[in-house]
Amino acid sequence: MADPDPSQTANASTYPPPPPFWQDFTPDNLARLKDLKQEQADSEGIQDASAIRLESLPRNLRNLQPPLEPADGTWRVFGETYTLANPLPPLDSEHFQRLFPPEEERDQDGKHFDRATILKRLAKSLLLNFLELVGIMSINPGAASPKITDIRDLFINFHHLINEYRPHQARESLISLMQSQLDRTRAETNAIRDVKEKVERILEGLGSLKMDYEALDGLGEKADPWAAEAETWEALMEECP
Incomplete structure (x- = not known):
């Protein structure tokens, strides 16, 4: 009897060790992978340098690139097989007694x-x-x-x-999440609009101020060089308490 593959045994154990390719994640390899991505992007005339063809990489750099999606929709992790499509198995296939009608027999006779x-x-x-x-x-x-x-x-x-109920729960959770994001965006937009209108009112109020200091000089009164700034500041404080 042939000995089992050590990698398969390690992946199926209760406390598996780190995968052997963790040693490939070194600063030098990461920098080299980044340079190769940039070279490929420059040669192909594209701006996205986040992906690179696995066959064009050296063997010690291929594990640094995220793997592609499984073609058959299944993959294996720590000895367990997972699938992209995970339908709810029927009760009849599990050899359990069904206590309510199956989906194909529901909502019949108007009930x-x-x-x-x-x-x-x-x-x-x-x-x-x-x-x-x-x-x-x-x-x-x-x-x-x-x-x-x-x-x-x-x-x-x-x-x-x-x-x-899980599909319905997933849809309702997504609807609730999107609605909360929409409400937050609307609230931020309304707050920005309110600040804009407030600033416009302040600017209109400042534009209506008429301060003729030359007339005061003609009457023999000494004009205050900081009077304009003081009145502007007072107007701002009145508009923005």
């Missing part, structure tokens, strides 16, 4: 499938079965296995029905 009502019924059934389990355990613990199976099926159906 709307109310998830909230089904969840309330499942919650009440859980409480009742738990009380029955306590009674069975106090009398005959060996006969508790069927009741434990019933409670398990109730929990699985409850959890499955809640997971059907």
Whole structure:
């Protein structure tokens, strides 16, 4: 029997060590990768130098470039396989008893499938079965296995029905996030508009001031060289308390 691949064993362990290519992330390699990106951008006449073709890089620099998206939509991390599309598996495929109709049989004969009502019924059934389990355990613990199976099926159906709300929750969360960003932008715009109007009023008020100091000199009074600045400052303080 052939020995397993050490890299696969390390990736599947509970506490895997760092990947071996971490040693490639040195200041010299990073600087060299940056220079290669800039050379490629200059040769191709593009401004974006953030990406570079992997086949054009030396082997010790390829790990510094982020990998491409998996073509088949699946990838493996620490021994676990993940997929881009993660549909909710049906209850029938998991060998659990279904306690509510499947999606293709819902909303028939003019009856709307109310998830909230089904969840309330499942919650009440859980409480009742738990009380029955306590009674069975106090009398005959060996006969508790069927009741434990019933409670398990109730929990699985409850959890499955809640997971059907996940797409709706994601859409509502995105709508709420976009609405909050829109409200914040509108508030900032209104604040800028208010400051603009306030500054315009101040400037109009300053433009209406008429200070004829030459006339005061003709009357024999000594003009104050700082009078204009003082009156301007007082006008500003009145407009902006």
